[in-house]
Structure formats: C-alpha cells, structure tokens
Amino acid sequence: xxxxxxxxxxxxxxxxxxxxxxxxxxxxxxxxxxxxxxxxxxxxxxxxxxxxxxxxxxxxxxxxxxxxxxxxxxxxxxxxxxxxxxxxxxxxxxxxxxxxxxxxxxxxxxxxxxxxxxxxxxxxxxxxxxxxxxxxxxxxxxxxxxxxxxxxxxxxxxxxxxxxxxxxxxxxxxxxxxxxxxxxxxxxxxxxxxxxxxxxxxxxxxxxxxxxxxxxxxxxxxxxxxxxxxxxxxxxxxxxxxx
Numbered sequence: 001x002x003x004x005x006x007x008x009x010x011x012x013x014x015x016x017x018x019x020x021x022x023x024x025x026x027x028x029x030x031x032x033x034x035x036x037x038x039x040x041x042x043x044x045x046x047x048x049x050x051x052x053x054x055x056x057x058x059x060x061x062x063x064x065x066x067x068x069x070x071x072x073x074x075x076x077x078x079x080x081x082x083x084x085x086x087x088x089x090x091x092x093x094x095x096x097x098x099x100x101x102x103x104x105x106x107x108x109x110x111x112x113x114x115x116x117x118x119x120x121x122x123x124x125x126x127x128x129x130x131x132x133x134x135x136x137x138x139x140x141x142x143x144x145x146x147x148x149x150x151x152x153x154x155x156x157x158x159x160x161x162x163x164x165x166x167x168x169x170x171x172x173x174x175x176x177x178x179x180x181x182x183x184x185x186x187x188x189x190x191x192x193x194x195x196x197x198x199x200x201x202x203x204x205x206x207x208x209x210x211x212x213x214x215x216x217x218x219x220x221x222x223x224x225x226x227x228x229x230x231x232x233x234x235x236x237x238x239x240x241x242x243x
Contacts, residue, residue, distance in 0.1 A: 053075070131160050162208070
C-alpha cells in the first residue's frame with residue numbers, strides 16, 4: 001500500500017497488515033456492519049463500466065476487488081497488487097477456494113509498491129483501490145503511477161475514508177464509532193488494538209476531498225467526480241485517464 005517513499009511509516013504499516021491479515025475480513029464485516037461489501041460493489045461497477053480487458057487492483061489486501069473483478073469479467077486479465085506478503089497469501093488462498101475463478105494466467109496477485117508500480121506504460125484499461133489512500137506516503141506519486149500504467153481513456157475508481165469539515169450530527173456519530181469502537185473491536189477480535197488505533201488516526205493524513213480530486217486531475221485524469229457513503233465518511237472517487 002505505502003511505497004518506499006514513506007520510510008519508517010511504510011515498514012510499520014506493512015508489519016501491521018501482516019499481523020492482522022488472518023482476521024482482516026472478519027474485522028471489516030464487524031466494524032462496518034458489512035457495508036464495506038456494498039461500497040466495494042460500487043467500486044467494481046465503476047471499474048468495469050467500460051468492459052476493460054485488463055484491470056489493476058492496487059492495495060488489493062485479501063483480494064476482495066480483484067476476485068470480484070475476475071468473477072465478473074472472466075475473460076479479462078486482473079492483477080491484484082499489495083506490499084503485505086501475508087495479505088497476498090490470504091488473497092491467493094481465497095483465489096483457489098472460491099468458485100468461478102478464471103485460469104491462473106487471468107488472475108494474479110503480485111507484491112509491489114503503489115508508488116513504483118511494476119508494470120509498463122499503458123498496461124491496463126482500468127484500475128481501482130479500496131482504503132489505500134490513507135496508507136500512501138505521496139498521493140501525487142500514486143496517482144501519477146496510475147496514470148502511467150493506464151491506457152488513454154482508462155478508468156480509475158478509488159474508495160476511502162475522507163475527513164469532513166463541520167460534519168452534521170449523524171456523521172459525527174459515525175466518526176465517534178471509528179474513533180472509539182473500532183480500536184476496541186480490533187483489540188478484542190484481532191488481539192491488536194494498536195493496529196485499529198491506527199485506522200481512525202490515519203484519516204487525519206488524508207487531504208480534504210476537493211484536494212484529492214485536484215491532485216488526481218493534476219496527475220492526468222479528467223471527468224473526476226465522487227459519491228459519498230457511510231453518512232458522508234467514505235468517498236468513491238472516479239475519473240478517466242486523459243488522452
């Protein structure tokens with residue numbers, strides 16, 4: 001998720017995801033009441049809208065988006081990339097257990113850096129990520145790399161938590177859940193409260209939504225727009241690679 005430019009933070013976050021990989025899917029379901037699955041379906045629809053033949057899922061984690069894309073588009077080549085070896089092990093295990101998966105060459109999981117993608121220019125027709133932006137040391141570098149590996153007109157769909165200035169009361173409740181309940185659930189279910197203390201605090205490292213969209217445009221994307229979920233705490237940002 002984070003690239004080498006993140007220095008010590010990259011190493012700490014990589015180690016954290018390695019530790020929690022075994023319980024990651026369960027914790028996501030518990031912490032969001034299963035809502036993350038609905039949000040990811042929206043990411044998938046945006047990613048596959050133009051029927052791409054090649055798809056990159058950056059910071060794939062345990063493979064939710066990559067597996068769903070491969071199932072929905074069995075003729076497409078899908079690559080799931082992450083920097084956590086333990087997360088990738090979980091993704092590969094799921095790949096062989098789940099039904100409807102295409103042959104190995106059509107769906108692959110690789111270890112790599114979101115800031116230095118190990119793919120040639122224009123290699124993909126669509127790219128996506130879920131909950132990666134807060135773990136990236138430099139959004140401009142990440143978006144620049146996405147623009148580089150996408151063909152002209154290629155779609156990008158990015159899902160993440162976003163900071164909200166002056167939130168309404170119901171959104172403050174959602175934020176309170178993230179700040180108070182999530183670390184306790186992490187401690188109880190994963191035995192790692194530190195990892196789930198990082199989650200709410202990491203939102204503070206994300207720029208406001210208009211700034212994210214501006215960086216995406218500066219990196220070479222057009223038609224940039226967003227949709228909000230989770231009482232306004234989660235955003236799906238989409239765009240197209242400029243010709």
